[in-house]
Amino acid sequence: xxxxxxxxxxxxxxxxxxxxxxxxxxxxxxxxxxxxxxxxxxxxxxxxxxxxxxxxxxxxxxxxxxxxxxxxxxxxxxxxxxxxxxxxxxxxxxxxxxxxxxxxxxxxxxxxxxxxxxxxxxxxxxxxxxxxxxxxxxxxxxxxxxxxxxxxxxxxxxxxxxxxxxxxxxxxxxxxxxxxxxxxxxxxxxxxxxxxxxxxxxxxxxxxxxxxxxxxxxxxxxxxxxxxxxxxxxxxxxxxxxxxxxxxxxxxxxxxxxxxxxxxxxxxxxxxxxxxxxxxxxxxxxxxxxxxxxxxxxxxxxxxxxxxxxxxxxx
Numbered sequence: 001x002x003x004x005x006x007x008x009x010x011x012x013x014x015x016x017x018x019x020x021x022x023x024x025x026x027x028x029x030x031x032x033x034x035x036x037x038x039x040x041x042x043x044x045x046x047x048x049x050x051x052x053x054x055x056x057x058x059x060x061x062x063x064x065x066x067x068x069x070x071x072x073x074x075x076x077x078x079x080x081x082x083x084x085x086x087x088x089x090x091x092x093x094x095x096x097x098x099x100x101x102x103x104x105x106x107x108x109x110x111x112x113x114x115x116x117x118x119x120x121x122x123x124x125x126x127x128x129x130x131x132x133x134x135x136x137x138x139x140x141x142x143x144x145x146x147x148x149x150x151x152x153x154x155x156x157x158x159x160x161x162x163x164x165x166x167x168x169x170x171x172x173x174x175x176x177x178x179x180x181x182x183x184x185x186x187x188x189x190x191x192x193x194x195x196x197x198x199x200x201x202x203x204x205x206x207x208x209x210x211x212x213x214x215x216x217x218x219x220x221x222x223x224x225x226x227x228x229x230x231x232x233x234x235x236x237x238x239x240x241x242x243x244x245x246x247x248x249x250x251x252x253x254x255x256x257x258x259x260x261x262x263x264x265x266x267x268x269x270x271x272x273x274x275x276x277x278x279x280x281x282x283x284x285x286x287x288x289x290x291x292x293x294x295x296x297x298x299x300x301x302x303x304x305x306x307x308x309x310x311x312x313x314x315x
Contacts, residue, residue, distance in 0.1 A: 004029050004071070005169075006085035006107075008099055010041040013116060014088040016144025019048035022066040023058055023145065024173050029071045029078050038072040045070075048145045055302060076102045083108075084169065086138060088116040096125060104130050112162050114138035118190055122155030123183045133159035136166050137180070139187060146301050148308055150175040155183050176314045192231075201264050202256035211282045227304045228311075 004027035007018050014030075021028050022045070032038045049066055052058040071078060079085060085103055089095050096115060103113055114136050115125055126132035137153025150170045154163055163179070170177035180187045186194060200214050209217070225234055235244050261269075268281065275281035276290045285293070 002027055003083040004081055006031065006079040006082040007088060008079075008085060008103070009088040009090075009116075010037050011088065011090075013140050013142060013144050015041050015044050016048060016142060016146075017086055017088060017116070017140060018070070019045045019052075019145040020173055022069055023049060023052055023062065025069075027069045027071070029073060029082055031073055031076070031079065034074060038074070042072070048143070051298075052145065076106045079103065080106045080108075082111060084112040084114065084165065086114045086116060088140070091117055091119050093120055093124065096120065097128065100125070100129060100135075110134065112136065112165050114166055116140050119186070121183050121185060122153050122158065126155045126157045132157040134162050136162050137183070137187070138166060139189075143298065143301060146298075146305055148174070148176045148305055148314065149178070149189075151178045151180055151187055151189060153180040153183055153187055171314060174314060176308075176312070197265075198258070198262060199256055201262035202258075204264060205262070227308065 002025075005021055006029045007014055007021070008031045010018070010030060010032040018028055018030050018041075030038070030041075032041065046063050046066075049058070049063045053060055053062055073079075085107060087096060087099050087103070089099055096117070100113065107113070109131050112134050115122065116138050117125075118139055122135060122137040126135045129135060132155070135155060136158050137151070137155065139151035139153065141147045141149040150173075152163065152166055152170065167177050167179065178188060184191070196218075200218070203209055203214055204211060225237075229237065235241060271280070272278070273280040276285055276293060279285040279287075279290065
């Protein structure tokens with residue numbers, strides 16, 4: 001029997017990570033705080049597996065076989081045989097450190113511990129650990145069972161062996177892993193994304209356009225090329241560095257460079273606007289609209305994945 005993989009946290013991403021591991025044949029020990037959390041998670045995991053079957057990327061008996069490979073627990077001791085554990089709890093330093101305390105108590109000293117985080121530096125998470133070299137960042141994207149994205153982050157004390165083992169797992173899972181060699185806040189994709197979000201909010205504040213217009217503009221431009229190539233390739237394909245350098249001279253001095261959270265975002269955050277979670281964000285959503293956007297996003301994810309798999313196979 002293969003060495004099991006642990007997943008701690010059965011929230012949105014934890015469920016997708018579990019489905020992804022099960023689909024690729026791994027034994028999974030899934031940890032949640034309560035049996036009720038597991039009861040809520042299981043039908044969603046099986047729905048994800050069903051989606052893989054419907055898409056033709058998994059056999060019809062996948063769900064039945066995965067039930068045999070999934071162990072749902074509410075204690076830490078069943079993680080003892082795991083060679084790698086993926087922590088996917090809330091992005092709160094104290095919560096993560098308490099989880100790591102328990103993991104270090106039960107797993108072997110050479111077991112890799114990967115933290116699914118989008119904001120906390122891995123080097124900070126390593127600071128109080130017994131074996132910091134085995135800690136690595138593993139930044140997943142929703143829906144985790146379908147997307148090719150997976151960002152791996154080397155902390156200041158992460159060993160080459162830890163990164164190698166984590167990258168090997170990522171490729172076995174069908175991901176196209178990005179290796180972030182420096183533990184910089186926001187890593188790669190979030191730093192690029194936050195720069196875009198800040199400038200988009202700045203344009204709204206200036207009165208250049210409203211949110212819907214900017215969304216449409218980005219969809220019809222970045223949406224055209226971003227899945228095909230990244231920014232450097234796009235520059236090469238559309239005039240080259242010489243052209244962009246001339247344009248940047250005029251544009252860069254006018255871009256927003258504020259360090260503070262944009263007021264429009266801060267105001268919505270103060271009102272507990274959580275987007276489609278509670279129907280309030282930059283847009284208002286009815287229950288029907290929430291379902292429609294979720295379905296649209298899911299269809300788009302699969303369309304892009306299938307195209308990428310054909311054009312850029314994972315090595």
